[in-house]
Amino acid sequence: MVILALTFAAVVFMSLKHAILILLESQPGSGYDLVKRFNSGLGWFWNAKHQQVYQELKKLSEAGWLSFEEQAQDSRPDKKNYRLTPAGHAELQRWLADPVQPVRTNDALLVKLYGGNHTSLDNLREELQRHRQLHAKALDSLLEIERSYLALPAEQRGAWRLPYLTLRRGILGEQAWLAWAEEVQQALAE
Structure with a gap:
């Protein structure tokens, strides 16, 4: 739900x-x-x-x-x-x-891309495509949750305002990741 x-x-x-x-x-x-x-x-x-x-x-x-x-x-x-x-x-x-510390990213895909000169471009493209599919699926799921939230009556949405903002962070994060992946895909195509 x-x-x-x-x-x-x-x-x-x-x-x-x-x-x-x-x-x-x-x-x-x-x-x-x-x-x-x-x-x-x-x-x-x-x-x-x-x-x-x-x-x-x-x-x-x-x-x-x-x-x-x-x-x-x-x-x-x-x-x-x-x-x-x-x-x-x-x-x-x-x-x-208490304040919390920002999380540092440990992302194996970024390490592979950073060291991409040591593998084939096809390998990098395949890996990127696999990750794009996962992120697109996650975005679709988050957008479905958002649609359900926005369909709630206004008086019910108020109680979920702060959790909704974290949902928005997830949506924006997935959208940003997919935009970055598009840049990477174009660079790998050149």
């Missing part, structure tokens, strides 16, 4: 623990719920594997930042539904108030 995808797009530069705190501040849930939220929203900006989320939930609980209620399930182990404790909320507020 668009709202779920937009809700968590705002979290770009952080540690996994703070991403989890943001997710649980917005809505309590189980480890499984958090993995789904990562995949549907934060996955555009922050990646976490299933196992990492569960390990971090255990650490955050031990630190006193989360509490959980166990819910019995018939065919599976008991489900733990997590929520922030006052200490977890205080940590989240502390982190939100």
Whole structure:
């Protein structure tokens, strides 16, 4: 759903623990719920594997930042539904108030292009085309989320204004990447 995808797009530069705190501040849930939220929203900006989320939930609980209620399930182990404790909320507020450092890019495609004199132009063109397809697909997905957001009634859009701005950052980033790739493609054609 668009709202779920937009809700968590705002979290770009952080540690996994703070991403989890943001997710649980917005809505309590189980480890499984958090993995789904990562995949549907934060996955555009922050990646976490299933196992990492569960390990971090255990650490955050031990630190006193989360509490959980166990819910019995018939065919599976008991489900733990997590929520922030006052200490977890205080940590989240502390982190939100602290400045974050800009992320430096580690981009293997840029390294390949930089060292492109050591490979064939066809190899570089193929690699660039593969990346262009991935970025075009990501842009299409982000634009679909934007269309869904813009279709919401104005009174509902207001609640999602800040997450929408992070969506716009993603859209503009993909558009800029594709414009750059067009320049590279033209240069490789010469």
